[in-house]
């Protein structure tokens with residue numbers, strides 16, 4: 767096990783926890799969205815608008831395929847665990863944590879965000895349907911499920927850090 771992957775729906779805390787976890791464990795952190803933004807020189811909404819969602823999904827898979835072998839934290843985007851190839855790469859190259867949140871928390875966090883094109887084009891009902899549809903695939907991709915409701919970012923970070931050290935050294 768080398769990489770630590772965080773998966774889960776938009777707003778479940780993957781990026782925020784990934785960053786904290788990287789500080790706690792003193793290992794590098796990569797946010798897949800931020801990496802794709804840097805590589806393309808475009809924002810996520812611009813990529814969706816210019817090239818379309820399928821091309822963005824291809825960029826995500828390409829990122830996973832080419833990423834070097836190193837002990838690091840990777841915050842995935844919320845759609846990454848939907849592709850079988852992505853799930854396979856993640857499970858074979860690392861330990862996958864699913865951050866499980868309630869839809870109520872998710873909606874509170876993301877509904878006004880303009881940087882998530884899927885939120886922009888969805889009603890609350892549409893987004894909740896997507897949340898329910900995706901959940902089984904997050905579960906399929908993950909080695910460990912983390913319940914985040916009523917937990918602070920620091921609590922969740924400490925818990926995942928403890929599990930990583932336990933599994934890496936054990």
Ligand SMILES: Nc1ncnc2c1ncn2[C@@H]1O[C@H](COP(=O)(O)OP(=O)(O)O)[C@@H](O)[C@H]1O
Nearest residue numbers: 775776777778779780781782875914917918919
């Ligand atoms: N457990 C939590 N407690 C408090 N705030 C949270 C929690 N999880 C996420 N957040 C906040 O919700 C927002 C979205 O989180 P983010 O890390 O961007 O999610 P993701 O990368 O999974 O889409 C951020 O402002 C983050 O700080």
Ligand SMILES: O=C(O)C1=C[C@@H](OP(=O)(O)O)[C@@H](O)[C@H](O)C1
Nearest residue numbers: 775776777799843844845882883
């Ligand atoms: O769930 C999704 O399909 C997406 C989630 C986003 O990442 P976060 O989960 O970090 O918001 C980003 O990759 C893009 O807007 C698509």
Ligand SMILES: [Mg+2]
Nearest residue numbers: 780781799841
């Ligand atoms: Mg994120």
